[in-house]
Amino acid sequence: MKYTVKGTQEEGVQACAKHFIGNEQETQRSNVIYPDGTEVAAISSNIDDRTLHELYLPPFADAVKAGVATVMCGYNRLNQTYTCQNSKLLNGILKEELGFLGYVVSDFYATHDGVPAIEAGLDMNMPGPWDSMTAAMTYLGGNNASLWGQNLTTSVGNGSLSEERLDDMIRRIMTPYFHLGQNEGFPSVDPSGYFITAVTAGYIQTSRGAPPARDVRGDHAKLIRRIGAEATVLLKNVNSTLPLKTPLSIGVFGNDAGLPADGMYVLGDDPPYPGVPRSGYEMGTLSVGGGSGSGRSTYVVSPLNALMARAKNFGGRVQYILDNALIAKGDFSTLYPTPEVCLVFLKTWCGEGTDRASFENDWNSTLVVERVASHCPNTVVVTHSAGVNTMPWAENENVTAILAAHYPGQESGNSIVDVLFGDINPSGRLPYTIPRREADYALPITNMTGDQSRNASAWQSDFTEGLYIDYRHFDAMNITPLYDFGYGLSYTTFEIVGTPSADLLQKELPPFPPSSQVEPGGIPGSGMKCSKSRLSSVTQDQSPAQLLCSST
Template structure:
């Protein structure tokens, strides 16, 4: 019966289109391109020899998840010396493990704008996963990209800007795989909301399908596919397909996106695995490019013999609905990175894992278990502390309120300041609600992207430790209800004298499975700030948040400083104290835009409206990406809207300037000679080359121009500057709005007072192109292209232009 259903799905699954054809469709793309092992040639040969020795049943086993000690498992084949695969969450920690580190979130990492720290975080993450015997780490995350500020999982990824996200993903993947762990880039593609991400049952037991992300071709390429291209070019081992539908077709059986875009256009050489429960067919999914079904059974912890894959794979080969060549390719894709990373010689799985993953016994296959509770943390806390500070953004600092200068008295307020009271693991049912837990600081958010803390340094703990050095009197109230409802008259008698400085800590919970319902910080945050600020005329607000926050109190004259500290991980308190006292000069920049009001954002995820909750229409859930390319700062710039704090913005305890912009051409092959500011001999489309190389056409990645600027520290203390380059492409004739400016380069440099340094931004062909939907090519537009260098998306210090194609 499963085979029949799958055959029907294969016939019709890719022909379903969005209700409004203007937003795009999913035309069928078959067959699934085979891997050539490009870049992994020796491992590819080993995988070929391995596949040649497999039986039909063993082949089915290798593409189907099973019960086991890890979050995801591929069973062992002892006769061939294969010990199986252990797949573990997640993007910032080996989630459920003991004695492992909890690193800053992807959002925090992006806010650092520091390639070196991104890479080192990846190296350390990879080392911890490997030390626990995990072969595959289910991260990093580039989808959700962050189309909607309300997205419950935006914090797992990096930024709504595809360029910044692409760089962060690439550095993370290279670091992780340098340590010997397979990275799994997720979730492919258009996964931008939690609401209705999975099918549901109507009141009359009709299956209501997952939300369909209806995306036009240009938007898909220039926004949502862009960071996946970076990941593929970096050699990522695996990619996870998403829960949602794309233009009407489920992501894990969408042949246009998996066969056409990922394996065809981007030349992806690794394997595609399903998100857990994201497989909805057997034959249709396999032929559309899905290589591995997770967790295997149709339901979590269900019957191992009930699977869309498993024995149905063998049956499908026997009846001709799936070719043996396709199944062999699936296994080649799985085993090539395994051999490339030398995972046939690997640490055993931590013996504590079966107890932590108790939903999935008994095991159908033998897994090699080692010692329990292996400590893999090493000295990674130093990087965690540094990155927590580097990802903290100073938004306001009136009269040099910060850094603190040995105040005699200090008040600490807000339920985010103290230690947690409900345990150190944020994935339990107690935390799966709109606001999370009430008391305790927020070092990380919830769901499969969280981590099990082995310890946590709270802000209050670190503040008291540091304040003791100065003899500062530290008083505190952590009850937001008391602070917000009773006002100063209700708590002023408890805090005497009025502190010289008051620190208010706010938090915003977010989690997989839930979209946020508002953009202000939680737990009566505005009331807390207004109350404390009316009592204390030197109030510093610090936010720990699973996303961006609007700040209606930002212009309050008694709010003298604001720090967006994001999700800093286990060293949270130490990271923020380093900033507050000036041991670290803040250098974080916003990886998103903070609007003046929540209503200024141009869209939100589809919510559980009464009509949709009660619908009997299986295809009722449609999310039309009508904004196209105009998300985050691109939206605000295009419509010339004022914002509170723009993308790329962040203050420092020193000042920087920029001068001397210059543009040089590389002279690489690309059509014509004599590269220059007004060269007319360059073809608009890339040279015809092998387009199956990882990352796509290699010509897209060749440097065409380098933009040079000089950055100087004009202040009195050492600090790190983040110069940024934005490209302004002309409007193209397809009628869809082209953003006014798009990020196409950044760097982070430490400068001493008075020191200056020259910085070069390389511009690849891809950076200067748009996706031409008619030609189905990346195309450089004719006419002048603006080059804007500065310190944020609205702080340009140097400008120039080039005309690549006349």
């Protein structure tokens, strides 16, 4: 998290590290109160101390070291206690062990009590009201009922909350405010924010008469476009299929290639927005995910539009079929001539409050790729997804290139076209391992059913895998993945000069890892290389065989 924190706070904006900690699944992430009054607690992530400290804590330690302003606790429980009311977690590990000096803020409605939560280390309760219905009343001018608010004032007055702890909360909240200079020349709150939030959540039905949103875009589009392109991961590139030259006939396939059919903002199935399929909207490129990771785009450049604009420059023709159901039938009689290159765009919806049911891309993706590849011997697949996808078609000889573009934002089409035609060298690396089969991960979500799900404390997620997640799991089980953690190709070749590895037999490690330099070569053009260092050790303490210790 270090560079994200520094980059954000260098601009005078407070960075927030979340969720602290163990929010590793969305199913039953929050407590549920049924109409009959039965309350079922949120899932408990049961993690042993070593695994917590060695695996899940380091990113937060990294953020604290970088001076992060605030840390957000989550909805889940950790070892049976809600994270926003877990004194060992907030007071002990975060504030004492890591020396965190900022403030701990709850996620929306993740606060379960008043003084006990404060004494456990929670410094700010968000958004104030204790549930969405009360929040709706607040937006509409009603009372701001809160577990804190006036209750906090009363608690200080009757001595149940010490003034010393109150002062500590205030210091922690105000220190980042002054440290980042937010008291001087900081922009005022956009007045449209209230209406955007209220309309989106359904608290009010119209924004007629609301002030327009403040335009702060500047030349951000250039940066978004470049980041989207450079962060793309090139997974396969047979015989230098990419970058494309000037193909006179281009085929574009898949429901992820065109513009969204329903405006610039899609909620998907994130509660409380029913009615949209689990896999999000059917037609249109997926540039962002759902839930709090979503946003309202002022425009979206689709891959199809960007490809048409590029092809026009060299007289190319773009043919397309965007309906996945039609593609799955395998009837390509409307295409003539057969495209020189066929670009298939796939997507995977990812939101908030629910877990993905499968690693496969959505909307019958496997059959779509197979149908196109059977018709086109030069098929390039582009995926827009938030994380791991299985790719059973990856070794199809007619699939000549694969690009994982993730969620590139509103310049989606321009970003991928810049990569396809070599204007920008894809430099992304996988932050996860892609398996050959979904079963290779063997870590399903905890999902209770029937009467068991109504048991107040039934939702228990025991992290029995310990330290063995992702590439550590694959190493331990001797499973060969499709694409390894950190994998990513380039249009440029690189030579590592120096000492890429060394045997260390002494008990203590040297102060610095083996030194090496990365020098570009091969295909001319700019390129960036992220080299990884892995530490292998022979131990008797159940440590993973290899650990990623640095990357540059």
